[in-house]
Amino acid sequence: MSMELTTRTLVRVRFSDVDSMGVVWHGHYIRYFEDGREDFGNRHNINYLDFHSRGYLIPVVKIDCNYRRPLIYGDTAVVETRFVDTEAAKIRYDYTIFNERTNEVVATGSSTQVFLNLNHELLLAFPPFFLEWKKKNGFMTGLT
Amino acid sequence: MSMELTTRTLVRVRFSDVDSMGVVWHGHYIRYFEDGREDFGNRHNINYLDFHSRGYLIPVVKIDCNYRRPLIYGDTAVVETRFVDTEAAKIRYDYTIFNERTNEVVATGSSTQVFLNLNHELLLAFPPFFLEWKKKNGFMTGLT
Amino acid sequence: MSMELTTRTLVRVRFSDVDSMGVVWHGHYIRYFEDGREDFGNRHNINYLDFHSRGYLIPVVKIDCNYRRPLIYGDTAVVETRFVDTEAAKIRYDYTIFNERTNEVVATGSSTQVFLNLNHELLLAFPPFFLEWKKKNGFMTGLT
Amino acid sequence: MSMELTTRTLVRVRFSDVDSMGVVWHGHYIRYFEDGREDFGNRHNINYLDFHSRGYLIPVVKIDCNYRRPLIYGDTAVVETRFVDTEAAKIRYDYTIFNERTNEVVATGSSTQVFLNLNHELLLAFPPFFLEWKKKNGFMTGLT
Numbered sequence: 001m002s003m004e005l006t007t008r009t010l011v012r013v014r015f016s017d018v019d020s021m022g023v024v025w026h027g028h029y030i031r032y033f034e035d036g037r038e039d040f041g042n043r044h045n046i047n048y049l050d051f052h053s054r055g056y057l058i059p060v061v062k063i064d065c066n067y068r069r070p071l072i073y074g075d076t077a078v079v080e081t082r083f084v085d086t087e088a089a090k091i092r093y094d095y096t097i098f099n100e101r102t103n104e105v106v107a108t109g110s111s112t113q114v115f116l117n118l119n120h121e122l123l124l125a126f127p128p129f130f131l132e133w134k135k136k137n138g139f140m141t142g143l144t
Numbered sequence: 145m146s147m148e149l150t151t152r153t154l155v156r157v158r159f160s161d162v163d164s165m166g167v168v169w170h171g172h173y174i175r176y177f178e179d180g181r182e183d184f185g186n187r188h189n190i191n192y193l194d195f196h197s198r199g200y201l202i203p204v205v206k207i208d209c210n211y212r213r214p215l216i217y218g219d220t221a222v223v224e225t226r227f228v229d230t231e232a233a234k235i236r237y238d239y240t241i242f243n244e245r246t247n248e249v250v251a252t253g254s255s256t257q258v259f260l261n262l263n264h265e266l267l268l269a270f271p272p273f274f275l276e277w278k279k280k281n282g283f284m285t286g287l288t
Numbered sequence: 289m290s291m292e293l294t295t296r297t298l299v300r301v302r303f304s305d306v307d308s309m310g311v312v313w314h315g316h317y318i319r320y321f322e323d324g325r326e327d328f329g330n331r332h333n334i335n336y337l338d339f340h341s342r343g344y345l346i347p348v349v350k351i352d353c354n355y356r357r358p359l360i361y362g363d364t365a366v367v368e369t370r371f372v373d374t375e376a377a378k379i380r381y382d383y384t385i386f387n388e389r390t391n392e393v394v395a396t397g398s399s400t401q402v403f404l405n406l407n408h409e410l411l412l413a414f415p416p417f418f419l420e421w422k423k424k425n426g427f428m429t430g431l432t
Numbered sequence: 433m434s435m436e437l438t439t440r441t442l443v444r445v446r447f448s449d450v451d452s453m454g455v456v457w458h459g460h461y462i463r464y465f466e467d468g469r470e471d472f473g474n475r476h477n478i479n480y481l482d483f484h485s486r487g488y489l490i491p492v493v494k495i496d497c498n499y500r501r502p503l504i505y506g507d508t509a510v511v512e513t514r515f516v517d518t519e520a521a522k523i524r525y526d527y528t529i530f531n532e533r534t535n536e537v538v539a540t541g542s543s544t545q546v547f548l549n550l551n552h553e554l555l556l557a558f559p560p561f562f563l564e565w566k567k568k569n570g571f572m573t574g575l576t
Contacts, residue, residue, distance in 0.1 A: 015164070015322060016319060025160045026492040048303060063458060064497075066493065067495075159470060171319055174315035175315055182446075192505070201309060203355070205356075206354050207352065208352035209350070210350050211348060214347075217481070307451070308505060315448060361452060
C-alpha cells in the first residue's frame with residue numbers, strides 16, 4: 001500500500017523577496033518550504049509547538065533545493081508539502097513549489113529534522129506520540 | 145559639558161539586501177542600525193548579553209528612519225551610532241549611515257529601548273549597573 | 289467631510305520571524321507594514337506595479353514604528369493600513385497592527401513615499417493618474 | 433595535479449539571525465554561503481558583477497546544506513568556500529562553516545550556478561573569460 005499525506009499552501013511573493021535580477025532570491029525558498037511544513041504541521045497536529053509541548057525539539061539537519069524556474073513579484077507560490085515515511089528517527093518532507101499563475105514547477109526540495117529532548121540530546125527512537133501519529137495516518141515504516 | 149560616545153561600524157551590502165529597483169530594500173536599514181547598536185554595545189560593555197546576564201531585557205519600543213540616498217550592491221555602509229543621554233529609564237541611540245565610497249549621508253534614524261526584568265515587567269528606573277556605566281562615561285542626565 | 293480609506297490584512301507570524309526572546313524581531317514589522325501597503329495598493333489599484341507601468345518609482349523615504357506589545361509564534365497580525373491625504377507630492381500611510389487573537393494593538397507606525405521618474409529624479413507634483421485616483425476617492429488635499 | 437582554491441570569510445552572527453530555540457535559524461546559512469561565495473568572487477575576480485558586466489547572469493540552480501552543530505548569538509562563523517572544478521558549464525562551490533570560537537564544523541554544503549545571457553537563455557558552454565580564469569588558476573576539467 002502506498003500512503004501519501006500532502007498539503008498545498010499559498011505563499012505570496014513579497015516585494016522584499018525579489019532581488020536585483022527581478023526574481024525571488026534563492027535563499028527565500030527555504031522560508032517557503034518552512035511555510036509549507038508549518039501549514040502541514042498545523043493541519044495534521046504535528047507542528048513545532050505540538051512537539052515542544054511534549055518535550056521535543058525538531059531542528060532541521062539537512063535541506064536541499066533545486067531551482068527550475070524563477071518566481072517574480074506579483075506571483076503566488078503554491079508549496080506542496082509531502083510527508084515521507086522514514087525508518088530512522090527523523091521527519092522528512094519533500095516539497096514541490098508551483099507558480100500558481102502558470103502551474104509550472106519552479107522548485108523542488110526536501111528537509112530532514114531530528115528529535116532532541118529539552119537537554120538538546122539526540123533521540124534515536126521516534127517519540128511515542130509521533131509513532132501513534134504515524135500509525136493513525138497509515139505510515140508503518142520503522143514500526144515493529 | 146557636552147558628552148559624546150560614538151562608534152563607526154562597517155556593514156557590507158549583501159546581494160540579498162538589494163531589491164528589484166537595484167537598491168537596498170528600506171527595511172534592511174533597521175538591521176544596519178542594529179549592527180551599529182550591537183557594535184557599540186560590544187565595545188562599551190553594554191550589549192544585549194551584558195544586560196541579560198544581569199537579569200534585564202532591553203526590547204526596542206520605537207524606531208524611525210529617514211532615507212536620503214540609495215545604497216547599491218557593492219557598497220559598504222558606515223553606521224555611526226551615538227548614545228543619547230535621556231532622563232527617562234530608556235536607552236536611546238541616534239544613527240547616521242554614510243556611503244563609505246562617497247562619504248554621503250544615506251540615512252539617519254534613532255531607536256529607543258526600555259528595561260524589562262525577566263518576568264517581562266517594565267522598569268521605571270535605570271538598572272544600577274547601567275547608572276554606573278552612565279556616570280563612568282560622563283552622562284549625568286536622570287541621575288540625582 | 290472626513291475621508292478614510294483603510295484595508296485590513298492578515299499576516300501570519302513565521303517561525304523565522306521570532307527572535308531569541310520568543311517574540312517577533314522588531315525589524316520584521318517594517319515588512320508587515322509593507323504587506324499592508326501592498327494589499328492596500330492591490331485592492332485600490334495603486335500598487336508598486338501600477339506606478340511602475342506608468343513610469344514612476346515610489347521609494348520609501350521615511351518610516352517609523354512604535355512597539356506596544358509583543359507578537360509570538362502562532363499569532364496572526366492584523367495590519368490596518370490607512371491612506372493619509374497630503375498636500376505635498378508624497379504617499380503617506382498610517383498603520384495599526386493588532387493581534388488577531390487578543391484584538392490588542394501591538395504596534396503603530398507610518399511610511400512616506402515620494403515619486404521618482406525612471407531617471408530617478410524627484411517629482412515635485414503628483415503624477416496625473418494619481419491625482420485622478422485621489423479625486424475619485426474623495427481626497428482633495430493638494431488639488432487646485 | 434590537484435588544485436584547490438579556497439577562501440575563509442568571517443560572518444558575525446546577528447541578533448536577528450537567532451530563532452526562538454536560541455540558535456541561528458537554518459535558512460540563514462544559505463546567506464552565509466553567499467557571503468563566502470561573494471568574498472571568493474571578490475578576491476578572485478569572478479564575482480556577480482564581473483559576470484554581469486560581460487553579459488552573463490549566474491543564478492543558483494541547486495543548494496544543499498547539512499547542519500551539524502548550532503551557532504548561537506555572539507558566535508562568529510568562518511565560511512570556507514572552495515571552488516570545485518566541473519566538466520559541465522556550471523560554477524560549483526563547496527562550503528564548510530566552522531565556529532570560530534570552538535573550531536568545530538557547524539555545517540557543510542554546496543551550491544551550483546549556471547550561465548545565462550542577458551536574454552535569460554541558458555548557455556551550454558563556459559563563457560570565454562571564465563575559461564581563461566579556469567586555465568589561469570590551474571583548473572582544466574572541461575577544457576579541450
